[in-house]
Amino acid sequence: MATHPDSDLVPYLRGELPPAERERVARHLEECPDCKQDTEVLRELIDNVARVIGEPPPVNWARYRAELREKLDARRARPVWWRRPMPLALSASLAGVLLLVAVWGGHQVSRNGEPIGPEEVVMSQELGLLQDLRTVERLDLLEDLEVLRNLDGLATDHQG
Amino acid sequence: MARRDEESFNLLVSRYQERAYRLAWSILRNAEDARDVSQEAFIRLYDTAGSFRGRSKFSTWFYRILVNLCLDHKRKHKWWKLWVRDDDDRSETILDRQPAPVNDPVDKLSREETLKALGSAVDRLAPRQRAAVLLRVQEDMATYEIARVLKCSEATVRVHLHRALATLKKTVEKS
Numbered sequence: 001m002a003t004h005p006d007s008d009l010v011p012y013l014r015g016e017l018p019p020a021e022r023e024r025v026a027r028h029l030e031e032c033p034d035c036k037q038d039t040e041v042l043r044e045l046i047d048n049v050a051r052v053i054g055e056p057p058p059v060n061w062a063r064y065r066a067e068l069r070e071k072l073d074a075r076r077a078r079p080v081w082w083r084r085p086m087p088l089a090l091s092a093s094l095a096g097v098l099l100l101v102a103v104w105g106g107h108q109v110s111r112n113g114e115p116i117g118p119e120e121v122v123m124s125q126e127l128g129l130l131q132d133l134r135t136v137e138r139l140d141l142l143e144d145l146e147v148l149r150n151l152d153g154l155a156t157d158h159q160g
Numbered sequence: 161m162a163r164r165d166e167e168s169f170n171l172l173v174s175r176y177q178e179r180a181y182r183l184a185w186s187i188l189r190n191a192e193d194a195r196d197v198s199q200e201a202f203i204r205l206y207d208t209a210g211s212f213r214g215r216s217k218f219s220t221w222f223y224r225i226l227v228n229l230c231l232d233h234k235r236k237h238k239w240w241k242l243w244v245r246d247d248d249d250r251s252e253t254i255l256d257r258q259p260a261p262v263n264d265p266v267d268k269l270s271r272e273e274t275l276k277a278l279g280s281a282v283d284r285l286a287p288r289q290r291a292a293v294l295l296r297v298q299e300d301m302a303t304y305e306i307a308r309v310l311k312c313s314e315a316t317v318r319v320h321l322h323r324a325l326a327t328l329k330k331t332v333e334k335s
Contacts, residue, residue, distance in 0.1 A: 007318040010325065016302050045278075045328055050297045052279035056185035056194060064181075065173060068199045075203055 004028070004035055009042055173202055176219070179299070180226055186294045187230040189283060197233050201226040223295070223309045231287050274335045281331035289324035292317055 005025045011017050012025045029036045180201055185194035204225050282290065288310060295301045295309060303321075307314045 007315075007322040010296070010321045011303050011318060014296075014302070041329060042325055045325055045332065046297055048275060048278055048332075049282060049293060049328065052275050052282060053186055053294065053298055056182055057191045059181055059191075059195065061174075061177060064177060064195065064199070065170070067195075068173060068202055071199055072203055072206060075207075 004032065006038075009035070009039055010046075013039065013043055013046070169206060172205070176202075176222060179219075180222070183223070183294065183299065184226060184230055186298055187227070187287075187291060188233060193233060193237075197229050198226065201229050204229070217305070220301075220305050220308045223299070224311065227291050227295070227309050231291065234287050274332055277331050277335040278328060281328050285324050285327065289320045289327075292320040293324045296321060 005012070005028055008017065008021065008025050012022065015022075017025065029039060177198070180198040181194055184198040184201075185191060188194050188197065201222070205222060208225070282293065285293065291310060292306055295306045301309070303314045303317050306317045310317065310320075
């Protein structure tokens with residue numbers, strides 16, 4: 001008899017196996033009473049798990065959304081990390097470390113003889129874009145949300 | 161935020177708030193934590209909406225954010241649970257929620273004990289196994305969807321489910 005299809009039993013019960021795999025498991029279950037019994041036990045177990053999980057305590061959804069709005073506003077009001085004021089000592093240390101890394105890195109590059117790629121040059125020139133990354137993401141958000149919002153209408157258009 | 165943007169976000173929150181809270185509660189077993197973590201998931205959704213490219217269902221993408229936050233939360237607060245149990249939301253409710261289909265009091269008691277043991281065993285499952293079981297049982301997700309939410313292969317999800325259910329089966333047999 002082939003290996004027992006233990007980890008295939010749950011997908012089999014949900015009916016999501018591809019036809020060939022489904023056929024293989026079904027054939028095995030006909031020949032293997034242990035696996036057949038396991039399948040029945042699993043079916044009952046899944047039903048019971050669904051029952052014991054239960055429902056969470058009720059929530060006041062208006063209050064939930066108001067809290068969310070407050071948290072979102074607070075998060076937006078918080079300056080992003082690279083714009084926060086940094087203590088002088090920390091800034092100086094950081095600048096020193098960056099300088100060392102740059103000097104060492106430059107030395108390594110010249111020793112290895114690897115030229116800087118053109119995309120890296122462009123990136124370094126366009127570094128200012130990173131400052132506005134959040135704005136760029138928001139533009140994407142607007143676009144994606146608009147698409148989501150119109151999905152229902154899109155389906156209707158297709159039917160029509 | 162632009163007004164249209166605001167409206168769209170509110171619409172998304174209204175549409176997903178209950179499912180998000182319920183799933184977070186199922187994983188965390190604490191109403192306050194579930195509220196906080198599900199709200200955080202919406203904030204992350206707002207912050208990272210630009211990276212949604214429509215390659216998977218929106219709900220799958222959102223659940224990935226939510227489940228990751230829940231798993232992170234569990235990991236960070238694990239030590240605290242040694243001192244304070246936070247399952248106050250569930251301990252008295254498992255039995256209260258169950259109907260009483262069996263008339264024989266002995267059978268009924270035995271069944272109640274089995275379900276109680278099962279509920280506790282679900283709570284004790286390894287976090288990713290538990291998340292896989294909840295996504296399957298509660299959200300009725302297919303294996304490939306669970307794999308996307310947990311960011312792992314379908315084979316791994318099958319193994320998670322198999323191991324989790326084998327553990328639960330042993331618990332039921334013992335009780």
